[in-house]
Amino acid sequence: MIIPVRCFTCGKLIGDKWEEFARRVKTGEDAGEVLDSLGIKRYCCRRMLLSHVEIIDEVLRFYEEAEKRKEARSYYYQQ
Numbered sequence: 672m673i674i675p676v677r678c679f680t681c682g683k684l685i686g687d688k689w690e691e692f693a694r695r696v697k698t699g700e701d702a703g704e705v706l707d708s709l710g711i712k713r714y715c716c717r718r719m720l721l722s723h724v725e726i727i728d729e730v731l732r733f734y735e736e737a738e739k740r741k742e743a744r745s746y747y748y749q750q
């Protein structure tokens with residue numbers, strides 16, 4: 672959902688590298704070369720970025736919809 676701040680296995684900080692990694696891979700760069708240039712060498716850390724699926728924006732959409740419904744419901748019961 673959200674990239675973990677640290678590698679689950681070794682604890683290296685990886686959360687700050689997600690934005691650049693995702694942007695560069697999206698523009699067509701090779702993911703392995705991007706990881707090398709970011710200094711992520713161990714395979715435990717590499718899998719954190721390679722296997723990550725960013726779904727927070729989709730989840731937030733449902734949350735916002737639920738909030739709207741909650742507001743509408745509270746408005747209805749005030750009448």
Ligand SMILES: [Zn+2]
Binds near residue numbers: 678679682683714716
């Ligand atoms: Zn690691």
